[in-house]
Amino acid sequence: MNRRISAHYVFPVNSAPIRNGIIEIDEQGSIVKVINPGKEIKEQAGVEFYNGILVPGFVNTHCHIELSHLKNKIPQHTRLHNFVGYVSRFRNTDEQFIRKAIEKADFEMQKNGIVALGDISNNALSIEIKKKSKIKYHTFIETFSLDPALADKKIEEAKKLQQKFSMNNLDSSIVPHAPYSISTKLFDLLKKIMQENKSPVTIHNQETASENELFKNKSGILYETFKSWGIEFQDFYPTGKNSLASVINYLPPNNNCILVHNTFSKKEDIQQANTKLKNIYWTFCPNANLYIENSLPDIQLFYRENQKCCIGTDSLASNTQLSILEELKTIQNYFPEIPLHELIKWATLNGAQALNLHSKFGSFEQGKQSCINLITGIDYKNMRLSKKSTIKVLV
Ligand SMILES: [Zn+2]
Structure with missing residues (x-):
C-alpha cells in the first residue's frame, strides 16, 4: 500500500x-x-x-571521508598553510583504525539525512564501506604534486586507484587537489583526462588569501611554508592574477565543475570563471572555513549573482560533525538574507545536479x-x- x-x-x-x-x-x-x-x-x-x-535527502558535494580518524586532532584557526601540514603529518596510521572511522562517519551522514556524496579520495581505504553504504558516492580521486618529474607517476597512480573503484561499481573521476599544489605539467595531463571523461570534476578554490598571493607574485605565507618544507616551485609561474583565473584554462569547460570553499573569491572571480566554464557549482563548507581560517566566503554575493551553490561538510579533520543542516544554520546565521527555500535547494537539487544524480535525487518529483x-x-x-x-x- x-x-x-x-x-x-x-x-x-x-x-x-x-x-x-x-x-x-x-x-x-x-x-x-x-x-x-x-x-x-x-x-x-x-x-x-x-x-x-x-x-529531500541532502547531497553533500564535498567531504574527505578517509580523514575521519582526524576528528579533534587538529587545533582550530591554525590557517590553511599549517592545516595542510597537520593533515600530512597525521593522516597515515593504522588502516583498521582509519576504516573504523570511515564507517562511523558514513553512518553519521546517513543519520543526518545525507543520501549522496562527492567524496575526495587519495587511497582505496573507503571502498568497502562505500560499496555497502546506503549513500550514493561519487569519488573524486585526488592528485597533487608540484614536482613536474612526478607528474606521469601521479597520473598512473590515480588511474590504478580509479580502476579499483570501477571494479567495485563505484563512480569516480580523477581531479586536481588545488591550484597551489599542481605543477603545470600535471595540470596539462589532468585536463586531458577530465575532458575525455566528461564526468563531474572538482578543485579546492581560494581557501586562503595567500593562495591568490602565490599566483600574483609568488609570495605569501603559503609559498613560504611550502618552501620551508623543501617544496620547489620549479614548474610554477606567477600570473599576476588570482588563483582561479590563473588555473581556469586547465579546467574542462563543459564538465560539471565543483569549486570548493571560495572563501576569498570576489565578484571578478565569479564573472571570469563564468566566461570560461559552463557548469560551475560553487560549494560552501562554512563550518570548515571557520575551523581552519576563521573566515567565511561572501556567500550572499554568490546568491545575489544568481550562482548555482551547493553545500559540503568537508572532513572531520576540519569539522566537528558531518551535518548539512548544521552548515545551513551557519549560513543562515551569517547571511540572513538568503531564504530557507534557496538554502534547501543548494543542499539538495543543486548538489544532485552537480554530481549528475538528479534523475534519482534532489527533489520530490514523480519517479x-x-x-x-x-x-x-x-x-x-x-x-x-x-x-x-x-x-x-x-x-
Ligand atoms: Zn577539502
Whole structure:
C-alpha cells in the first residue's frame, strides 16, 4: 500500500514550498506524487502528519571521508598553510583504525539525512564501506604534486586507484587537489583526462588569501611554508592574477565543475570563471572555513549573482560533525538574507545536479527516490531554521 506523508510544509524544491503538502510514495520507495491540498485542508485518511518541514535527502558535494580518524586532532584557526601540514603529518596510521572511522562517519551522514556524496579520495581505504553504504558516492580521486618529474607517476597512480573503484561499481573521476599544489605539467595531463571523461570534476578554490598571493607574485605565507618544507616551485609561474583565473584554462569547460570553499573569491572571480566554464557549482563548507581560517566566503554575493551553490561538510579533520543542516544554520546565521527555500535547494537539487544524480535525487518529483528528511524546530513566522532545528530521516 502506498504511504502518504505530510507536515506543516513540504519543500519539493523544483517548485515552491507547499503548506500541509502531502507526499505519496509507493512500496518500492519511489515518489508517486506530491499533493497540494489547497486552502481547504480536509482531514485526509491514512496520512501521517509530522511537525516540521519535509525536504529531500541532502547531497553533500564535498567531504574527505578517509580523514575521519582526524576528528579533534587538529587545533582550530591554525590557517590553511599549517592545516595542510597537520593533515600530512597525521593522516597515515593504522588502516583498521582509519576504516573504523570511515564507517562511523558514513553512518553519521546517513543519520543526518545525507543520501549522496562527492567524496575526495587519495587511497582505496573507503571502498568497502562505500560499496555497502546506503549513500550514493561519487569519488573524486585526488592528485597533487608540484614536482613536474612526478607528474606521469601521479597520473598512473590515480588511474590504478580509479580502476579499483570501477571494479567495485563505484563512480569516480580523477581531479586536481588545488591550484597551489599542481605543477603545470600535471595540470596539462589532468585536463586531458577530465575532458575525455566528461564526468563531474572538482578543485579546492581560494581557501586562503595567500593562495591568490602565490599566483600574483609568488609570495605569501603559503609559498613560504611550502618552501620551508623543501617544496620547489620549479614548474610554477606567477600570473599576476588570482588563483582561479590563473588555473581556469586547465579546467574542462563543459564538465560539471565543483569549486570548493571560495572563501576569498570576489565578484571578478565569479564573472571570469563564468566566461570560461559552463557548469560551475560553487560549494560552501562554512563550518570548515571557520575551523581552519576563521573566515567565511561572501556567500550572499554568490546568491545575489544568481550562482548555482551547493553545500559540503568537508572532513572531520576540519569539522566537528558531518551535518548539512548544521552548515545551513551557519549560513543562515551569517547571511540572513538568503531564504530557507534557496538554502534547501543548494543542499539538495543543486548538489544532485552537480554530481549528475538528479534523475534519482534532489527533489520530490514523480519517479525519484523517496528520501524524505523531517526538519523540526522551524520559525514559521520568518520561515527560518532555529538553533534548535534537528533532522530526522523519515524515509
Ligand atoms: Zn577539502
